[in-house]
Amino acid sequence: MASEVRQKATLAQNAANVMNKMTTAQKNTALAAMADALIENQASIIEANGKDLERGRENGTSPSLLDRLALNEARVADIAEGLRQVVELPDPVGELLEQFDRPNGLRVEKTRVPLGVIGMIYEARPNVTVDAVGLCLKTGNCVVLRGGSAAIESNRRIVEVLREALAATDLPQDAIQLIEDSDRASVNEMLKLNGLLDVVIPRGGAALIRNVVENATVPVIETGAGICHTFVDESADYDMAERIAFNAKVQRPSVCNSMETLLLHEAFAERHLSQITDRFVAANVELRGDKRTAERISQVKPATEQDYATEYNDYVLNIRIVANLDEALDHIRTFSTKHSECIVTENAAHAERFLMEVDAAAVYHNASTRFTDGFEFGFGAEIGISTQKLHARGPMGLPALTSTKFRVYGNGQIRG
Missing domain, CATH: 3.40.605.10 (Aldehyde Dehydrogenase; Chain A, domain 1)
Structure with missing residues (x-):
């Protein structure tokens, strides 16, 4: 039978x-x-x-x-x-x-x-x-x-x-x-x-x-699984960066287009690290970070390589301070699942480099990764978000x- x-x-x-x-x-x-x-x-x-x-x-x-x-x-x-x-x-x-x-x-x-x-x-x-x-x-x-x-x-x-x-x-x-x-x-x-x-x-x-x-x-x-990143560049407007990053992580963390790692340019972090981490702590987000972040923020636990390679789908966020755009791009190439990636910047040249060089189904300039969705793109309901390159890609x-x-x-x- x-x-x-x-x-x-x-x-x-x-x-x-x-x-x-x-x-x-x-x-x-x-x-x-x-x-x-x-x-x-x-x-x-x-x-x-x-x-x-x-x-x-x-x-x-x-x-x-x-x-x-x-x-x-x-x-x-x-x-x-x-x-x-x-x-x-x-x-x-x-x-x-x-x-x-x-x-x-x-x-x-x-x-x-x-x-x-x-x-x-x-x-x-x-x-x-x-x-x-x-x-x-x-x-x-x-x-x-x-x-x-x-x-x-x-x-x-x-x-x-x-x-x-x-x-x-x-x-x-x-x-x-x-x-x-x-x-x-x-x-x-x-x-x-x-x-x-x-x-x-x-x-x-x-x-x-x-x-x-x-x-x-x-x-x-x-x-694909969604290990999505938001890179906040040196020139980013703080209010915009905070809104985008917070929305990408907290609005609905259980979905594949939510952010798992926040990358901060060191100059931006120097000015705003405490401020932006306070917002996540207040929302009961568990923070894990690189050595520089953990040393400055007591609520941040040390992050491992495995953390950066994990899709949490939960109130957990990695934070890493990077020296420049190139270091952010290297991190994304290493850990991205090619789903959705974002740069927050007022530098048009940096934005264009990011959009051109990041290999992902959806890349964003100054907008939350939470928009990678069939309804939001105007397609109606979606069957899934393809991270491959043959036949279909994206929502x-x-x-x-x-x-x-x-x-x-x-x-x-x-x-x-």
């Missing part, structure tokens, strides 16, 4: 033959129905989420991870609104990208088409379940979801609600599949389902992403979930 993973991937593959024929109107009707269903069933979704939260607290899950897991009426409403925003976005499927005529009379068109069946492997954020479903269905794809065990009750109920909503639409219910087996073997099996899954997208911590990238035979779109909206097809029209041409 086939495993749960293979059975559900096969159902999704069969449904793909129906999904790729769906019109934009049919897909939008289904998305709107799913959004309504989430609101109508929010009480049962929150109840299921409560079981996950209770189990998480019993297992000692950190407050930041519990925050990522938690659902309430406002968050369910936001998730439903995300689906409605996807309805309003242009459908990329069928978009004509290029057309040209050949000397032999052939007319060639390049169009967008669905990828097929997308495997989503992710951790404890149930909103990702809905985002993934919405984006995949809008682009004519089917999706096989494998969320983390920490959110299994939430995900199970959410998928039940979404599939029930599809029953009253033209879209096949089997376009949405949830793998409920929480054993790691189910992930490893998904990674080898060539012929059933067309692509796998991992979304979560560094260990999860590394496992997928290293072991998959199915093509992977790699989303991945609808076009990133499509491939291309060449349609060739002739009138009897043969090749000699």
Whole structure:
């Protein structure tokens, strides 16, 4: 007997033959129905989420991870609104990208088409379940979801609600599949389902992403962990620098675009180190720093190389004083996960060097890294933030979930 993973991937593959024929109107009707269903069933979704939260607290899950897991009426409403925003976005499927005529009379068109069946492997954020479903269905794809065990009750109920909503639409219910087996073997099996899954997208911590990238035979779109830096240059305006750095760390530390290391030019640190660290201490941020920082600020613990290489997703921040822009760039090259990096400076030449030389999916001048997000970039909900360089990079909206097809029209041409 086939495993749960293979059975559900096969159902999704069969449904793909129906999904790729769906019109934009049919897909939008289904998305709107799913959004309504989430609101109508929010009480049962929150109840299921409560079981996950209770189990998480019993297992000692950190407050930041519990925050990522938690659902309430406002968050369910936001998730439903995300689906409605996807309805309003242009459908990329069928978009004509290029057309040209050949000397032999052939007319060639390049169009967008669905990828097929997308495997989503992710951790404890149930909103990702809905985002993934919405984006995949809008682009004519089917999706096989494998969320983390920490959110299994939430995900199970959410998928039940979404599939029930599809029953009253033209879209096949089997376009949405949830793998409920929480054993790691189910992930490893998904990674080898060539012929059933067309692509796998991992979304979560560094260990999860590394496992997928290293072991998959199915093509992977790699989303990256976020060891993000903010470099405050000598010429930076203090008020602006403090606002940006504080927002990048504290506004929501549990997400991948939050800042993990603050780099301070030594001249700026000479003037403002105590002032800027006081703001973080007041917000209960644990500070770790290089020798120069720790010697000057009593609340700063010595930082290790491992600290600089860690994505905390928590109220923990590294601080390092650097001599100049070159030293900041060297640090970022060493520890960056190529997600989001920021420079705060009034020096236009330094800003341009930073934007040109830093190898990351998003680079910022005088703005918080927290903006690396599909909604903030105007793409609507995102499937993840790609830190690779092939196919898609940065926040991945609808076009990133499509491939291309060449349609060739002739009138009897043969090749000699």
